[in-house]
Amino acid sequence: MTPTIVLPVIIGGLYAAGVYLLLDRSLTRVLLGFLLLGNATNVLLLSSGGPAGLPPIIGIAEPEDMSDPLPQALILTAIVITFGIAAFVLALIYRSWRLVRQEVVGVDEEDRRVAAREGMDADELDPDDLAPEDRPAAHADSLHGGGLENDFAAEAALARRYAGIASDDVDLPPTQRRTR
């Protein structure tokens, strides 16, 4: 019996196209890639049953001449699973589009934040390493003397440097609670 070349070529082509699409950032393409990969795997399962034969079960063929029915049963199960999950992914894509108006694979912001962190957390910052005007407040072990004088110096420096620009953190809005 001569082996068929058609199925391996189809499988290879589907896998190649599926992987290519899966690597895209657009979710719709990812879904299409997943569908192609799923079909490729199903065809692979089909070809794992050996050469094609006569239909089983209905009783028109001797067992030796039948196709292997097991891979076909497996493929049916796999198709159902793929179908259900594809529907779920479509719903995810739609939801993502509704929420953030984009359907690409998102960036993990926390990852970016941790990667961009300069070795220290906010509570490890030494105020002495900051410029005087950036120091939040005087503290007991400050190298720069600390206390009110230091604050006044910082105030004066700020006032000199940003003369004419409204300060953004001091003159706070009016405090009345709006009546409703």
Added chain:
Amino acid sequence: MISVLTPLPVLLPLLGAACALLVGRHPRVQRTLSILVLSAVLTVSVALLLLADHSGAEAVSLGGWPVPLGIVLVVDRLSALMLVVAATVGLGVLVFAVGQGSADGDEETPLSIFHPTFLVLMAGVANAFLAGDLFNLYVGFEILLTASYVLLTLGGSAPRIRAGITYVVVSLLSSLIFLAAIALVYAATGTVNMAQLADRLADLPDGTQLLLQSMLLIAFSIKAAIFPLSAWLPDSYPTAPAPVTAVFAGLLTKVGVYSIIRTQTLLFPGGALDGVLMWAALATMVIGILGAVAQTDLRRILSFTLVSHIGYMVFGIALATTAGLAGAIFYVVHHIAIQTTLFLVAGLVERQGGSTAVDRLGGLAKASPLLAVLFFVPAMNLAGIPPFSGFIGKLGLLEAGVADGGWLPLTLVAGGAVTSLLTLVAVSRVWSRAFWRPPAQSPVADSSRAAAADAGPELTPEPIGAVASGNGHADGDGAEVPDGGALPTRATAAGGVATRAAARRAAWARHTAVATATLPAEDGLGEGRRPGRPLRPLPRVMVSTTAVMVALTVALTGVAGWLYGVADRAAADLVDRRPYVESVFPGGEVP
């Protein structure tokens, strides 16, 4: 007896899920039903473990089909032990979720969906543990994964959808690799029954065996989050609701580990890829824990320790000795319990402190001493401090590694010790920051009214253009921000310099607190606390469930002798392989 009980851990949750869907409008009935179902599963699992430990492995052929044709469920010591642990943590997490649901009023986790999905998840996990053929294992995986997709994206908020998409795509890829591997296995051997495969795979050429083994291992390694294939886990787990993350962290990766154990012992006992697995275990342990040390969010830290400690189990599997496998099995049991418990505690921490970002937390030990104890005990257990089961598991694995004596196992022993120490560093940083240091400014205090109070009454109002921009996004309630209609006029500076300086200092303190806050609250990317939801005392059900789970992890030490005995016997069965094969084909005649 076993033949009656075996299908129940799969059947009961599935039927329960159907009933739970039907009674979705009656939350109270639904909760009772789910808890009853999982309690029944737990009882059945314990009975199965006792029976299997007493009389050895047994197989059940469903539907009365003769063995290689029908679906076979196999209970041996390993699968029964995994069932018991899975049912225990499943029940604990379910009760915790019920407590959270009744406390939150369903605002974040729509429970009518949560309960059926959770039961389906448990059915999938049980099916994967019991499966006697590769395709049934695949179906078990798909059941639990599909349920997990729904649970992970519960509520459909933007961060969950983002995390869910990564998770779904990666899981789909691993499923496809698994399915392709099944196709190739069937093409090579003509069967998917694992007992039959154990007989037939050995006759294949070496290259074919290696291909099949590596494909199966890659598929399972993605699910178990072993190092080069682990990057998806810390991205996707932390955004889910606390009970969901807890059950995922405990169970899903361990199903992958269980499958790797089966692959390495039953299907491919030759040990062709043990060296590769050793390196993967080392990389998983060290790189995972370095990630944990770098993180500042409690849930992400726990996710990274989860990845890291998978390496211990892979180490035990790669040793391929009875001692190594016994250590791995014990460690799986320990790790399921401990990781679930820690994620539950993280849920409580989030409730108490309003965040899981360690930078923003503080003073929790003073605010809630009970919570501090609940965190401290499992954290020390995870790090492997002596009286706890983490120490026993690690000790068993390290001893097995030393007994092996090769240079690679010894390197892994050293790596394991370093990982244990770094785990201690990671959790003690959480402890000293979130629990031990004085309380950080609570996010609730950060409203424009409080800022205005800081500025002092003498301060004259400024026009809206000078309003601090940094305060708006973290406001407790946005209603206090003045609108354009109430624009005050700029007046002359009346306050003295000293008053202004004091006001400026206070404003600066608040400004830095807001600016260094790690969680963007409103932009939909971070996990900011919901505005308008005040911090409430911890709900009693959640605390007591977590306390019971903590007590269970401590009790693992008490039953460690018996448990290690079961693990030992299970490992001996695995190395022997005959008990499994003979349970499926009585008499050992493999067709």
